Amino acid sequence: MAKRILIVEDEEKIARFVELELRHEGYEVGKAANGREGLEACLSDKYDLVLLDIMLPEINGLEVLRRLRKTSSLPVILLTARDEVMDKVAGLDGGADDYITKPFAIEELLARIRLVFKKAEPLKETARDARDKADMLPSESNPDIYSFGELQLNTKRYEVCFADEKVELTNREFELLRILLENKNIVLTRDVLMNKVCGYDFVGETNVIDVYIRYLRTKIDERFGIKMIQTVRGVGYVIREE
Numbered sequence: 001m002a003k004r005i006l007i008v009e010d011e012e013k014i015a016r017f018v019e020l021e022l023r024h025e026g027y028e029v030g031k032a033a034n035g036r037e038g039l040e041a042c043l044s045d046k047y048d049l050v051l052l053d054i055m056l057p058e059i060n061g062l063e064v065l066r067r068l069r070k071t072s073s074l075p076v077i078l079l080t081a082r083d084e085v086m087d088k089v090a091g092l093d094g095g096a097d098d099y100i101t102k103p104f105a106i107e108e109l110l111a112r113i114r115l116v117f118k119k120a121e122p123l124k125e126t127a128r129d130a131r132d133k134a135d136m137l138p139s140e141s142n143p144d145i146y147s148f149g150e151l152q153l154n155t156k157r158y159e160v161c162f163a164d165e166k167v168e169l170t171n172r173e174f175e176l177l178r179i180l181l182e183n184k185n186i187v188l189t190r191d192v193l194m195n196k197v198c199g200y201d202f203v204g205e206t207n208v209i210d211v212y213i214r215y216l217r218t219k220i221d222e223r224f225g226i227k228m229i230q231t232v233r234g235v236g237y238v239i240r241e242e
């Protein structure tokens with residue numbers, strides 16, 4: 001069955017262009033031109049993914065996202081303007097799955113959409129698997145588990161725990177932590193992290209990584225009183241084995 005995508009965008013030209021391209025790719029497409037209609041459509045259960053503009057009349061995109069996330073995990077890709085770095089971070093932190101900066105190449109948008117769908121699929125299965133295997137304890141020999149002291153990151157379950165406490169991370173925070181743990185003792189530059197976390201070139205916006213590092217430190221280092229992520233001044237970040 002064709003995947004259904006909702007476009008919430010008040011600029012008719014952009015909405016129409018994206019709609020045609022998505023239909024051409026075989027997606028079913030719906031549109032909403034303001035935040036209120038967009039939120040209603042998001043909650044209608046008719047869609048598999050939403051492209052959500054941030055600057056919208058009536059209810060802005062971030063607020064739509066906030067209300068949507070109270071009850072729904074519907075995948076969301078934000079459409080943002082180039083100068084909205086803090087909005088992007090707020091959006092991702094608020095549960096958006098990805099964002100794309102306008103103006104964008106349609107091929108890039110299509111790639112992001114495929115990636116979000118790909119990510120969403122195994123996650124559904126993982127939730128079932130996790131219930132089936134709830135009594136299976138993670139171990140150091142399991143390549144799906146990365147650890148640092150009492151911290152464990154499970155890529156299969158998409159879970160992070162410290163001792164027995166669960167740590168709630170956004171997709172991007174999880175991905176960033178996974179990459180740092182996977183490359184333990186190797187200093188990674190902001191550019192490398194940006195490319196690995198976001199999958200493409202974010203020239204001039206690598207400060208987004210600093211913001212995520214701050215979030216990770218608040219959620220893990222500060223909360224559990226550890227020093228996990230180290231800053232290498234002028235270079236980047238590293239997690240070192242003690």
Ligand code: CA
Nearest residue numbers: 010053055056
């Ligand atoms: Ca707009």
